[in-house]
Amino acid sequence: MFDMTNRESGCGYGDQVTGYIYGELNESERAIFSGHLESCDACSGEIESLKTVIGAIGEWKSNVFDNFETPAIVVPQAATTGSKVPESSALHRLREFFGVTPLMFKTAAGFAAILIAAGIVWISLDYAFEIDVSENGPAPVLIEREIQNEKPVLADNKESEVDRETAAEDTPATTPLQESSPQKPVIASNRSDDVDSPERTIRKPAKPGTRPVKSPFERTPPGSEPRDGKGDAIPPVERLTVLADSADTEDESLRLTELFAIADSDER
Amino acid sequence: MLTEKSDEQLVQLAVNEDPEAFGEIVKRWERKIFALCYGMLNREDEAKDAAQDAFIAAYRNLSKFRGEAKVSSWLHRIAVNQCLTRKRREKTRSESFFDDSESSEEKVFVAPARLTPSRQTEQGERIMAVRSAVSALPPDLRQIVVMKEFEEMTFQEISDVMEIPLSTVKSRLYTALKQLRLRLERTPLEVI
Numbered sequence: 001m002f003d004m005t006n007r008e009s010g011c012g013y014g015d016q017v018t019g020y021i022y023g024e025l026n027e028s029e030r031a032i033f034s035g036h037l038e039s040c041d042a043c044s045g046e047i048e049s050l051k052t053v054i055g056a057i058g059e060w061k062s063n064v065f066d067n068f069e070t071p072a073i074v075v076p077q078a079a080t081t082g083s084k085v086p087e088s089s090a091l092h093r094l095r096e097f098f099g100v101t102p103l104m105f106k107t108a109a110g111f112a113a114i115l116i117a118a119g120i121v122w123i124s125l126d127y128a129f130e131i132d133v134s135e136n137g138p139a140p141v142l143i144e145r146e147i148q149n150e151k152p153v154l155a156d157n158k159e160s161e162v163d164r165e166t167a168a169e170d171t172p173a174t175t176p177l178q179e180s181s182p183q184k185p186v187i188a189s190n191r192s193d194d195v196d197s198p199e200r201t202i203r204k205p206a207k208p209g210t211r212p213v214k215s216p217f218e219r220t221p222p223g224s225e226p227r228d229g230k231g232d233a234i235p236p237v238e239r240l241t242v243l244a245d246s247a248d249t250e251d252e253s254l255r256l257t258e259l260f261a262i263a264d265s266d267e268r
Numbered sequence: 269m270l271t272e273k274s275d276e277q278l279v280q281l282a283v284n285e286d287p288e289a290f291g292e293i294v295k296r297w298e299r300k301i302f303a304l305c306y307g308m309l310n311r312e313d314e315a316k317d318a319a320q321d322a323f324i325a326a327y328r329n330l331s332k333f334r335g336e337a338k339v340s341s342w343l344h345r346i347a348v349n350q351c352l353t354r355k356r357r358e359k360t361r362s363e364s365f366f367d368d369s370e371s372s373e374e375k376v377f378v379a380p381a382r383l384t385p386s387r388q389t390e391q392g393e394r395i396m397a398v399r400s401a402v403s404a405l406p407p408d409l410r411q412i413v414v415m416k417e418f419e420e421m422t423f424q425e426i427s428d429v430m431e432i433p434l435s436t437v438k439s440r441l442y443t444a445l446k447q448l449r450l451r452l453e454r455t456p457l458e459v460i
Contacts, residue, residue, distance in 0.1 A: 015438045018445070022416070024423050050445045056452065057417045059391070060398045065303065103360055 011036070013043055021047060021054065275339035283330050290330070294323055297340065300419050301347045307414030308351035310403045318354055322347040337428060344419075344429040348411055355407065401451040409444035416441060 016033045019025040025033060037044050270278065270292040281289035301322055305315035325346050333342060402413060411430065415421045423441075427434045 014442050015435060018438050018442045019423070022423075049449055053445050053449045053452065054417070056394065056398045057402065057413070057448070060395045060402075061418055063391075063395050064306065106360075 011040055011043060013040070017043065017046055017050065021050060276335055279330060279333055279335075279339055282327075283333075290327055293326075293339065293343075297343050298323070300340075301343060303418040304344060304347050304414055305351055307402070307418040308348070308407075308410060309354060310399060314354060318350045319347065322350045325350065338425075341425065341429045344415070344421075345431075348429070352407060397452060397455045398448075401448050401455075404451060405444055405447060409440055409447065412437060412440045413444045413448070 013033060013036055016025065016029065016036075019029065020033050020037075037047070270281075270288055273281070273289075273292075275293060275296070278289045278293050282293065298319065302315055302319040305318040305322070306312065309315050309318060322343065326343055329346075333339070337345075402410060405413065412426055415426045415429065416423075421429070423434055423437045426437045430437070432440075
């Protein structure tokens with residue numbers, strides 16, 4: 001075994017060693033380094049050992065190429081016909097890019113794609129749910145019960161009391177909520193259990209002193225519906241609009257907004 | 269005659285759709301480009317494909333060659349990029365026998381298992397060991413060794429091709445030779 005350890009020159013002439021071996025030092029550099037070699041055994045030994053390595057590489061090279069016919073490179077057909085080789089497509093380039101991308105980046109890209117897809121699905125579902133709630137809204141029967149609960153607080157509105165009694169008489173045995181429960185699985189199932197527990201209604205009771213709101217779903221006796229200047233009956237939605245315009249507090253506005261949505265769905 | 273024209277003139281002719289000009293460029297450089305690819309990839313079939321792809325890529329980008337560098341430097345750079353791309357692809361497919369990562373400098377060279385003296389001559393084993401040791405070099409060092417030894421390029425030419433300072437070329441070659449020496453010393457064979 002050829003022992004070449006501890007041959008590091010350590011004299012700062014490292015870069016000159018390769019230039020000297022390959023004969024690529026200029027005159028002055030060569031003269032200076034030759035002078036240094038006479039006094040530096042480390043550099044002399046280094047050069048000898050590296051020449052041995054270069055000789056071994058040379059042996060490999062001659063073994064490969066001396067008896068080896070370099071394969072003829074096939075010139076692209078287009079080069080001889082004068083037409084240009086078509087550019088590779090974007091898909092091909094993308095495939096090429098991912099072909100050389102390290103596995104770690106591929107994994108990261110896949111994870112990011114999954115996150116993005118999950119985000120899109122989540123946003124879509126969230127949006128769809130919001131639409132479902134706004135379209136279906138709380139069941140009319142609950143609104144009526146809620147309004148009933150609020151009535152004692154809003155005792156100064158006698159007209160509403162009368163309307164509520166009329167509406168209670170007209171309430172069918174099968175409530176609209178129960179009828180429509182198949183189309184509203186989540187909302188209806190939660191609330192249908194609470195029909196008899198007024199304390200679990202969704203909305204807060206009106207604060208004392210707030211102006212009473214007449215529900216557009218409270219049925220009025222035939223012929224006693226509010227009418228406009230021409231004598232035509234005002235539909236519930238328009239009545240709500242009037243009420244919403246005259247709402248004083250935020251709570252009222254919110255409730256009216258919901259009632260508006262209910263009326264809209266009911267009309268549909 | 270095309271053979272009397274310089275590389276740059278041939279490129280101009282090829283850009284102007286002279287069908288023979290690019291063929292002359294290929295004839296001039298195919299052996300060196302193939303040698304470069306062979307030294308980089310260490311496999312004949314891969315080297316042939318890489319050289320082929322390098323010339324095709326050069327042809328596709330003829331119009332982008334602005335004459336700021338030598339045609340030979342430009343071709344070498346394209347070939348080196350082709351080889352590095354193939355190496356990366358090979359690595360991602362986990363087909364590589366040797367790891368080309370930056371940390372390979374710290375790894376111990378291991379002689380191939382098929383190195384059986386009974387089946388191969390001593391010279392063949394030595395060549396195999398040198399070949400494996402060169403393959404085990406980090407890519408930036410291996411490029412310089414191959415360019416210097418296989419293509420006999422000058423330091424200045426390597427500097428132009430790789431777009432690195434001349435001093436960096438010298439120091440990298442020095443480092444590469446020292447690493448090769450160290451790796452070959454560890455082999456059980458008398459390589460050097």
